Amino acid sequence: xxxxxxxxxxxxxxxxxxxxxxxxxxxxxxxxxxxxxxxxxxxxxxxxxxxxxxxxxxxxxxxxxxxxxxxxxxxxxxxxxxxxxxxxxxxxxxxxxxxxxxxxxxxxxxxxxxxxxxxxxxxxxxxxxxxxxxxxxxxxxxxxxxxxxxxxxxxxxxxxxxxxxxxxxxxxxxxxxxxxxxxxxxxxxxxxxxxxxxxxxxxxxxxxxxxxxxxxxxxxxxxxxxxxxxxxxxxxxxxxxxxxxxxxxxxxxxxxxxxxxxxxxxxxxxxxxxxxxxxxxxxxxxxxxxxxxxxxxxxxxxxxxxxxxxxxxxxxxxxxxxxxxxxxxxxxxxxxxxxxxxxxxxxxxxxxxxxxxxxxxxxxxxxxxxxxxxxxxxxxxxxxxxxxxxxxxxxxxxxxxxxxxxxxxxxxx
Numbered sequence: 289x290x291x292x293x294x295x296x297x298x299x300x301x302x303x304x305x306x307x308x309x310x311x312x313x314x315x316x317x318x319x320x321x322x323x324x325x326x327x328x329x330x331x332x333x334x335x336x337x338x339x340x341x342x343x344x345x346x347x348x349x350x351x352x353x354x355x356x357x358x359x360x361x362x363x364x365x366x367x368x369x370x371x372x373x374x375x376x377x378x379x380x381x382x383x384x385x386x387x388x389x390x391x392x393x394x395x396x397x398x399x400x401x402x403x404x405x406x407x408x409x410x411x412x413x414x415x416x417x418x419x420x421x422x423x424x425x426x427x428x429x430x431x432x433x434x435x436x437x438x439x440x441x442x443x444x445x446x447x448x449x450x451x452x453x454x455x456x457x458x459x460x461x462x463x464x465x466x467x468x469x470x471x472x473x474x475x476x477x478x479x480x481x482x483x484x485x486x487x488x489x490x491x492x493x494x495x496x497x498x499x500x501x502x503x504x505x506x507x508x509x510x511x512x513x514x515x516x517x518x519x520x521x522x523x524x525x526x527x528x529x530x531x532x533x534x535x536x537x538x539x540x541x542x543x544x545x546x547x548x549x550x551x552x553x554x555x556x557x558x559x560x561x562x563x564x565x566x567x568x569x570x571x572x573x574x575x576x577x578x579x580x581x582x583x584x585x586x587x588x589x590x591x592x593x594x595x596x597x598x599x600x601x602x603x604x605x606x607x608x609x610x611x612x613x614x615x616x617x618x619x620x621x622x623x624x625x626x627x628x629x630x631x632x633x634x635x636x637x638x639x640x641x642x643x644x645x646x647x648x649x650x651x652x653x654x655x656x657x658x659x660x661x662x663x664x665x666x667x668x669x670x671x672x673x674x675x676x677x678x679x680x681x682x683x684x685x686x687x688x689x690x691x692x693x694x695x696x697x698x699x700x701x
Contacts, residue, residue: 289516289518289519289522290515290516290519293515293516293519293523294519294522294523294526295523296515296523297510297515297519297520297522297523297524298523298524298526298527298530300523301493301497301523301524301527302527302530305493305496305497305527305531308492308496310492310496311492311493311496311531314488314489314491314492314531314535315489315492315493315531315534315535315538316534316535316538318485318488318535319485319489319534319535319536319538319539319542320538320539320542321542322481322485322539322542324542324546328546337418338418341418341419341422342422344419345367345368345369345370346368346369346370346388346389346422346423346426346427347369347370347372347386347387347388347389347423348363348369348370348371348372348387348388348389348390348391348423348427349371349372349373349374349375349378349381349387349389349390349391350363350371350374350390350391350393351374351378351390351391351392351393352392352393352394352395352397353374353393355395355396355397355398355399356393356397356398357398358398359393359397359398359434362434363430366430368426369426369427369430372387378390378412379412382412382413382414382420383414385414385417385419385420388413388414388419388420388422388423388424389411389412389413389420389423389424389427390411390412390413391409391410391411391412391427391431392409392410392411392412393409394407394408394409397409401438404442409431411424411427411428439453477635478543478588478657478661479588479631479634479653479654479657479658479661480628480631480632480634480635480654481539482536482539482540482588482592482657483595483627483631483650483653483654484624484627484628484631485535485536485539486532486535486536486592486595486596486599487532487599487603487623487624487627488535488624489531489532489533489534489535489536490528490529490531490532490535490596490599490600490603491603491620492531493527493528493531494528494600494603494604494606494607494616494620495603495607495610495613495616495617495620496613497524497527497528497604497607498524498604498607498608498610498616499607499608499610499611499612499613499615499616500613500616502610502611502612503611503612503613507698511698517692517693518689518692518693520692521604521688521689521692522689524604525600525601525604525685525688528600528603528604529596529597529600531600532596532599532600533592533593533596536589536592536596537589540585540588540589543585544585583660583663584657584660584661584662584663585661587657587660587665587670588657588660588661590674591653591656591657591670591673591674591677592653594674594677594678594680594681595649595650595653595677595681597678597681597684597685598649598677598680598681598684601681601684601685601687601688602684602687602688603620603623604688605684605687605688605691605692606619606620606623607619607620608688608691608692608697608698609691609697627650630648630649630650630651630654631650631651631654633651633654634650634651634653634654634655634658635654635658639655640655641655641656641659641666641669642669643669643672646669646672646673646676647672647676649676649677649680652673652676652677653673653677656669656670656673
């Protein structure tokens, strides 16, 4: 290999790529803006929606309320609830989101509370619907409070203290540092995002430098130059790798800056306005901004390097088979699903890093990055993952060089 020729090809491809709008958007614009949009855009909107849903009065239908006027009056006096007239088609009304919750009181419910009879109160709601879920929680809290008051009244009637049914109190205390809490909360999402950006960052340059040149008729001109093909393919590969790594680097920097601004803006104990908390689906009230270990981000960037080499070489080789840019897109676009699946599996609860999973491409990166962002460093697994990723990258690069030396691939009709 002649590194001077490789550098010449690389600089030529870099100059051409910087003139391509699609490459600039995928390499610079998307990774720079995606994290602020997620954390301060989507997250803030989600939080506002959740707060609004929680603050709205809950429409409740009481079924069988005729002989329990006291309970109904207490429920009606609570400003969180709005009682609607009883209807036989309550299930349809809940499904149509016109009523959040229906409460079926058994016959003689209020009298049964005084006599000590065990009764069942049925709550009907729309599972999976946000407002109905909040309404269900509010109604459950109401009847839980009613149950406790009833128990206290029964104990008082018998001359017994309320402590009889409360022999001890449970107090929860978090012992994990903020970095580990943040790593567990969003540590699976960050590698997933980085893997996708690493792939998409290499995708458009790879297609443009192979199928795109075939379509423009410049591939033959390049091959006629007094430069060995291995130097040409390595120069093109380095350009694709540069695009991929630039995308990842910008996304990591954007992520770190966004997190720092979020902590400064919301404060270390920010509550419902925490976009990150909303992003991971936590409750809107009382949640703090999850922090991540900054050293873990450096570790993530290091382990992404062989994966970026693997993506760049693989996409370059696949794109080489296509006769046009559109055909290359049809080959590469389905691969996004193949890349996403292992990353999604790494986000699932209960999937832990072990020696076998450390050899699975993409999944191993997702799992180990989640650990590193939590401040946990499994050095044997990290070494195994880095080594296996380098091996896969070398195989992919060798395959790309081999394909570039095949005339039937380069000049495929």
